[in-house]
Amino acid sequence: MLFLTSFLALLGLLTSYASATALTYKLVPNEKECFYTHVSNAGAKIAFYFAVSSGGNFDINYVVYGPAKEAGKERVILEGEKERQGDFVFTANEVGEYRFCFDNTVSTFTDKVVDFEIAVENEARSQLPQRAGASPEQLSGVEETILKLSGQVSTLTRQQKYFRTRENRNFSTVRSTEKRIFNFSLMEVIMMVAMACLQVFIVRQFFTGGRKGYV
Numbered sequence: 535m536l537f538l539t540s541f542l543a544l545l546g547l548l549t550s551y552a553s554a555t556a557l558t559y560k561l562v563p564n565e566k567e568c569f570y571t572h573v574s575n576a577g578a579k580i581a582f583y584f585a586v587s588s589g590g591n592f593d594i595n596y597v598v599y600g601p602a603k604e605a606g607k608e609r610v611i612l613e614g615e616k617e618r619q620g621d622f623v624f625t626a627n628e629v630g631e632y633r634f635c636f637d638n639t640v641s642t643f644t645d646k647v648v649d650f651e652i653a654v655e656n657e658a659r660s661q662l663p664q665r666a667g668a669s670p671e672q673l674s675g676v677e678e679t680i681l682k683l684s685g686q687v688s689t690l691t692r693q694q695k696y697f698r699t700r701e702n703r704n705f706s707t708v709r710s711t712e713k714r715i716f717n718f719s720l721m722e723v724i725m726m727v728a729m730a731c732l733q734v735f736i737v738r739q740f741f742t743g744g745r746k747g748y749v
Contacts, residue, residue, distance in 0.1 A: 556651040561638040568635040571652050573626040580626050582634060584650035585619035587702035592618045594646055595637035601630025616640055619699065649699060
């Protein structure tokens with residue numbers, strides 16, 4: 535009973551210290567879109583994950599900006615070009631608004647679907663409430679167990695996202711292959727019909743010319 539009570543208490547405290555946003559966004563060709571998150575406490579950890587699930591070569595440009603110290607001057611924290619996916623954790627040393635931008639200018643005709651997550655977690659570590667009859671050693675053991683479980687759940691969540699992204703990419707590859715096979719088959723049928731018509735025309739011309747010569 536003590537473990538269950540401690541688990542629920544710590545889970546509630548951990549939830550209050552972390553916030554996350556998971557989204558899926560479709561970028562049209564030459565589009566640039568930004569998403570924002572606000573950090574209230576300096577020293578907070580920001581986890582940023584993204585993966586291109588469909589479109590073209592599954593690549594995208596991205597830039598992460600920190601709060602502007604001066605008007606019109608934003609600090610670049612992370613950036614990359616033609617990346618398929620990324621998983622980063624960095625410390626927000628300044629309070630303010632952080633901007634996460636995706637740029638699809640690498641694509642002229644193809645839309646890109648991007649799955650991404652932005653999570654903010656404070657450095658402060660939650661403390662379990664003291665209960666009568668519970669020693670600090672017992673509470674510390676419960677806390678460590680819950681933190682390990684939380685880390686394992688986060689790892690499983692990332693793995694699920696990775697496998698889902700791979701599934702989407704494989705499905706997109708299969709659809710592209712099917713489309714190519716269909717187009718190739720259609721071209722083959724058209725060429726066969728054209729060759730048959732050409733042969734009929736040549737044979738008719740041959741017999742027509744033979745009859746004229748006989749007369």
